[in-house]
Amino acid sequence: xxxxxxxxxxxxxxxxxxxxxxxxxxxxxxxxxxxxxxxxxxxxxxxxxxxxxxxxxxxxxxxxxxxxxxxxxxxxxxxxxxxxxxxxxxxxxxxxxxxxxxxxxxxxxxxxxxxxxxxxxxxxxxxxxxxxxxxxxxxxxxxxxxxxxxxxxxxxxxxxxxxxxxxxxxxxxxxxxxxxxxxxxxxxxxxxxxxxxxxxxxxxxxxxxxxxxxxxxxxxxxxxxxxxxxxxxxxxxxxxxxxxxxxxxxxxxxxxxxxxxxxxxxxxxxxxxxxxxxxxxxxxxxxxxxxxxxxxxxxxxxxxxxxxxxxxxxxxxxxxxxxxxxxxxxxxxxxxxxxxxxxxxxxxxxxxxxxxxxxxxxxxxxxxxxxxxxxxxxxxxxxxxxxxxxxxxxxxxxxxxxxxxxxxxxxxxxxxxxx
Amino acid sequence: xxxxxxxxxxxxxxxxxxxxxxxxxxxxxxxxxxxxxxxxxxxxxxxxxxxxxxxxxxxxxxxxxxxxxxxxxxxxxxxxxxxxxxxxxxxxxxxxxxxxxxxxxxxxxxxxxxxxxxxxxxxxxxxxxxxxxxxxxxxxxxxxxxxxxxxxxxxxxxxxxxxxxxxxxxxxxxxxxxxxxxxxxxxxxxxxxxx
Numbered sequence: 173x174x175x176x177x178x179x180x181x182x183x184x185x186x187x188x189x190x191x192x193x194x195x196x197x198x199x200x201x202x203x204x205x206x207x208x209x210x211x212x213x214x215x216x217x218x219x220x221x222x223x224x225x226x227x228x229x230x231x232x233x234x235x236x237x238x239x240x241x242x243x244x245x246x247x248x249x250x251x252x253x254x255x256x257x258x259x260x261x262x263x264x265x266x267x268x269x270x271x272x273x274x275x276x277x278x279x280x281x282x283x284x285x286x287x288x289x290x291x292x293x294x295x296x297x298x299x300x301x302x303x304x305x306x307x308x309x310x311x312x313x314x315x316x317x318x319x320x321x322x323x324x325x326x327x328x329x330x331x332x333x334x335x336x337x338x339x340x341x342x343x344x345x346x347x348x349x350x351x352x353x354x355x356x357x358x359x360x361x362x363x364x365x366x367x368x369x370x371x372x373x374x375x376x377x378x379x380x381x382x383x384x385x386x387x388x389x390x391x392x393x394x395x396x397x398x399x400x401x402x403x404x405x406x407x408x409x410x411x412x413x414x415x416x417x418x419x420x421x422x423x424x425x426x427x428x429x430x431x432x433x434x435x436x437x438x439x440x441x442x443x444x445x446x447x448x449x450x451x452x453x454x455x456x457x458x459x460x461x462x463x464x465x466x467x468x469x470x471x472x473x474x475x476x477x478x479x480x481x482x483x484x485x486x487x488x489x490x491x492x493x494x495x496x497x498x499x500x501x502x503x504x505x506x507x508x509x510x511x512x513x514x515x516x517x518x519x520x521x522x523x524x525x526x527x528x529x530x531x532x533x534x535x536x537x538x539x540x541x542x543x544x545x546x547x548x549x550x551x552x553x554x555x556x557x558x559x560x561x562x563x564x565x566x567x568x569x570x571x572x573x574x575x576x577x578x579x580x581x582x583x584x585x586x587x588x589x590x591x
Numbered sequence: 592x593x594x595x596x597x598x599x600x601x602x603x604x605x606x607x608x609x610x611x612x613x614x615x616x617x618x619x620x621x622x623x624x625x626x627x628x629x630x631x632x633x634x635x636x637x638x639x640x641x642x643x644x645x646x647x648x649x650x651x652x653x654x655x656x657x658x659x660x661x662x663x664x665x666x667x668x669x670x671x672x673x674x675x676x677x678x679x680x681x682x683x684x685x686x687x688x689x690x691x692x693x694x695x696x697x698x699x700x701x702x703x704x705x706x707x708x709x710x711x712x713x714x715x716x717x718x719x720x721x722x723x724x725x726x727x728x729x730x731x732x733x734x735x736x737x738x739x740x741x742x743x744x745x746x747x748x749x750x751x752x753x754x755x756x757x758x759x760x761x762x763x764x765x766x767x768x769x770x771x772x773x774x775x776x777x778x779x780x781x782x783x784x785x786x
Contacts, residue, residue, distance in 0.1 A: 231611065232612075232613045509623060509626065512625070513619075519611070530620060530622065530623070532623065533673060535627065535666055547665060547666060549666050549668075549669045550669060553673065553676050562673055562676065565668050573743070576637070576638050577638050579638070580627065580739070581626070581636075584625075584629055585627070588626050588629065588630060
């Protein structure tokens, strides 16, 4: 959308002005944005949480206008993106547009929310303002570039590939271009970060690729955490098949020097690399920080466990990786569950109805080779207004059957969130 | 212009919408299922069963067996316990009330359906020629489920890894042990195609 058409939309988005077009039943696209008084929900972020929330507000009450602000034209799934590094999947197979969400009646605007005004109940989009009755913020994570010396200046060369997209493709290219005998270094930030098992799945995928394509190469994993954060025993068992992995726990990386192709750990160890994948420490997406939705830690957002309403600002709900305080991982499945629960809560609140008691669930598969997967599953309940875990269950080992279930899960949940 | 203004006024005074699809008992609690089983239980994937239109007795037995570990599944056991705690009767009634759309997943080998049709007579003794089953005998509906799901369940019966010791399942397990794995895939393809 060009600046002028965006302005036109925002200017004419008062309900009366747009109602003219809507009532006439014809006419320009801006007519779609007619607002009914008191019934507009704005969603910031079209990832796992935001897309799910936008769709399910419409399902819960089709009379509520839903506007989704998402700068990217396409959604790229982080789950399964480690398979792009090993060449098992293409990035195209993980890329989806927002057309089906639009077909659900969600108004998708490819714009960036720049500021939230809680008192005025408006979202700033550039110089324009978008009023809301309830706001759902699902901004994902932002990287704390300043936590690693030299990283801020080298953002374009030091890849995180922790938001699936061009960096994923570029890291795969660098891995393929690395000479046999080269060293691939993967660094893992301290918890909490997006997708606890993700770095260990990535370890499997890179190691699998190297074992088959560059057998003289090595993968060094520098983990800021003392041990694997998730599915430790299952990953350790899988790694028995990959003698090319050198895992070093309690090795927090504090400095990167792309010129010397070297990282330095907190202990002062210097590690040379041919290809580096540095996953930086993380906090809530920037809009959550600028809107004062984060807590005293300045990193994450505390929310009500039943409605996901911010504990800091009324009428603003926060879902997904940006939240803290629930006993859940920062995963796509959890963000999808939070999006659905929050959507029903928001629709209920806008209709002065009691909010149903709903808890999230988490199904998390990790690929340990090109054809085998492991899984961890968590279910939850509400107890005393708080989310508490009912049970966590792990697969007893790795198998192709769980990989098939992983494919079924992905196909289902992509549809659940995007229409 | 006058007409338009009247329409606008009409829009403005219209009250909250009528009950939405999530207002029925059990619907909010069933949303956790939709990540894998699709909204309203309309699974579109190959391995997750369709829950839409499922008989309540069958849904409840499955949930109870998963929760008790009789149907060993690291995925379903935690969720089954959650469903029991959040109200299995309401959730069963919600899924039963959803109109079923048959699985869109086609078998890898298109000829499998015809081969399965020729071999399916052995299933019809219990499940009926229609494959719709018989609730009075605890026999479920096979039709329209994803082929991968049907195949996996038959293989679990064959290996006695689904509800071991369940008297009701003795006959199906005995039968499955006589069927080669390739034919199990054909039967799954056929029953998935039946409407």
